[in-house]
Amino acid sequence: MCLKLTERGEDKVVKEEMEQESLNGTFDGRVMTEEQMETLRKQIAIYAVLCDQLVFLHNSLSSVPLLSSGMNSMGGGYFDPMVASSSAQGMSTRHRWTPTSMQLQILENIYKEGSGTPNPRRIKEITMELSEHGEITEKSVYNWFQNRRARSKRKQPQAPTITSGQADDAAVTTEERGSCEDSGGFESYEHILFPSPDLGIEHLLNRDKFMES
Amino acid sequence: MCLKLTERGEDKVVKEEMEQESLNGTFDGRVMTEEQMETLRKQIAIYAVLCDQLVFLHNSLSSVPLLSSGMNSMGGGYFDPMVASSSAQGMSTRHRWTPTSMQLQILENIYKEGSGTPNPRRIKEITMELSEHGEITEKSVYNWFQNRRARSKRKQPQAPTITSGQADDAAVTTEERGSCEDSGGFESYEHILFPSPDLGIEHLLNRDKFMES
DNA sequence: GATGTATGAATGAATG
DNA sequence: CATTCATTCATACATC
Numbered sequence: 001m002c003l004k005l006t007e008r009g010e011d012k013v014v015k016e017e018m019e020q021e022s023l024n025g026t027f028d029g030r031v032m033t034e035e036q037m038e039t040l041r042k043q044i045a046i047y048a049v050l051c052d053q054l055v056f057l058h059n060s061l062s063s064v065p066l067l068s069s070g071m072n073s074m075g076g077g078y079f080d081p082m083v084a085s086s087s088a089q090g091m092s093t094r095h096r097w098t099p100t101s102m103q104l105q106i107l108e109n110i111y112k113e114g115s116g117t118p119n120p121r122r123i124k125e126i127t128m129e130l131s132e133h134g135e136i137t138e139k140s141v142y143n144w145f146q147n148r149r150a151r152s153k154r155k156q157p158q159a160p161t162i163t164s165g166q167a168d169d170a171a172v173t174t175e176e177r178g179s180c181e182d183s184g185g186f187e188s189y190e191h192i193l194f195p196s197p198d199l200g201i202e203h204l205l206n207r208d209k210f211m212e213s
Numbered sequence: 214m215c216l217k218l219t220e221r222g223e224d225k226v227v228k229e230e231m232e233q234e235s236l237n238g239t240f241d242g243r244v245m246t247e248e249q250m251e252t253l254r255k256q257i258a259i260y261a262v263l264c265d266q267l268v269f270l271h272n273s274l275s276s277v278p279l280l281s282s283g284m285n286s287m288g289g290g291y292f293d294p295m296v297a298s299s300s301a302q303g304m305s306t307r308h309r310w311t312p313t314s315m316q317l318q319i320l321e322n323i324y325k326e327g328s329g330t331p332n333p334r335r336i337k338e339i340t341m342e343l344s345e346h347g348e349i350t351e352k353s354v355y356n357w358f359q360n361r362r363a364r365s366k367r368k369q370p371q372a373p374t375i376t377s378g379q380a381d382d383a384a385v386t387t388e389e390r391g392s393c394e395d396s397g398g399f400e401s402y403e404h405i406l407f408p409s410p411d412l413g414i415e416h417l418l419n420r421d422k423f424m425e426s
Numbered sequence: 427g428a429t430g431t432a433t434g435a436a437t438g439a440a441t442g
Numbered sequence: 443c444a445t446t447c448a449t450t451c452a453t454a455c456a457t458c
Contacts, residue, residue: 043257095434095435095452095453095454096433096434096435096452096453096454097435098434098454099433099434118445118446120444120445140434143433143434143435143436144433144434146434146435146446146447147433147435148433149447150447150449151432151433308438308449308450309438309439309450310439311437311438311450352439353438353439356438356439356440357438359443360437360438360439362443363444363445364436364437366443
């Protein structure tokens with residue numbers, strides 16, 4: 001309904017301007033009366049409010065953006081050309097960082113010797129080094145170590161106690177994830193709304209993207 | 214925020230009109246050039262899209278019981294995998310609290326205005342209010358503010374170190390490049406909505422939580 | 427292209 | 443507060 005409202009308002013404004021113009025005859029731009037201006041102002045204000053609500057709702061519904069195809073390459077958008085695996089994937093631009101084989105190797109090395117010390121300051125150094133082998137952010141480096149440690153810890157507990165027959169542990173590690181059914185696509189809204197908070201508004205104009213498969 | 218942006222754009226339009234008007238002298242209404250009209254048209258179009266999304270979102274939400282009145286409780290809708298082992302209805306929802314959209318909204322609001330005051334007594338009040346929108350404990354509220362502050366602090370320090378080599382910082386910030394230059398005709402919308410290069414959609418989303426290295 | 431798995435990222439909670 | 447841990451979510455990738 002909102003859309004309809006908009007179109008209507010727009011058309012109306014334009015049309016009335018036209019009339020105004022013809023009345024004056026001499027002017028070659030567009031015209032609007034004070035009243036029309038006020039109307040427009042109000043309409044915009046309404047949209048502004050709606051926009052706010054939208055944003056608000058979006059925030060409420062979790063986050064994590066989803067990329068969108070035609071996006072630019074912004075300042076630090078990452079794109080990993082190194083990935084050997086033939087990525088039949090569309091150039092799904094930015095989102096989740098994917099370590100390059102080189103980066104992964106380096107990280108793995110540091111992790112081994114670094115005595116599992118996620119060093120706060122060290123992160124920056126590591127990031128520096130890794131950046132030479134592909135896009136990377138400190139945050140990603142941080143996350144990587146965080147995850148690495150956490151996951152290696154969850155896998156160890158089974159090794160130490162290999163006493164007798166025990167094959168159930170395997171299921172515990174990476175199984176539960178699958179149990180997350182979503183209630184009616186609840187989290188899918190974020191994809192529908194803002195592909196990415198970083199991206200410009202332009203994406204909002206690509207309606208087709210909304211239901212993107 | 215949206216409102217502010219809007220007002221700005223509006224003012225601009227009005228002002229330029231004034232100029233136009235004076236040139237013609239004879240007209241007493243407002244004036245807009247074809248170009249300005251186009252700009253306005255685009256802005257409205259954008260709002261229309263946003264509005265559309267809002268409606269869409271709203272509809273979607275309405276069909277999701279989770280967000281309706283009584284829902285609440287934790288788990289954004291997913292079940293606790295741990296419970297699986299227990300035989301009967303071991304509804305032990307004893308896991309990590311997950312704020313409902315409403316709760317999050319309220320919290321975010323309080324956070325914004327509350328000037329980041331973790332007020333000891335205030336917590337209780339907030340908890341009270343939030344409890345009307347879902348399961349919640351003072352502890353959780355406390356934690357939320359704690360985390361919120363800590364995480365938002367990581368993002369703010371956006372040192373505009375454009376002076377010397379910013380090679381090492383390039384990868385650090387993954388945010389600000391949000392609304393930057395780019396190709397395509399779409400980018401123009403950004404300027405319309407966000408006159409200031411500093412303003413990006415991310416600001417609208419209020420997502421200052423990032424960098425955490 | 428549906429299903430499964432590995433893993434980057436987000437965030438509530440715990441610890442110093 | 444600053445850091446870290448733990449759990450969960452979402453997505454890239456592999457598989458059939």
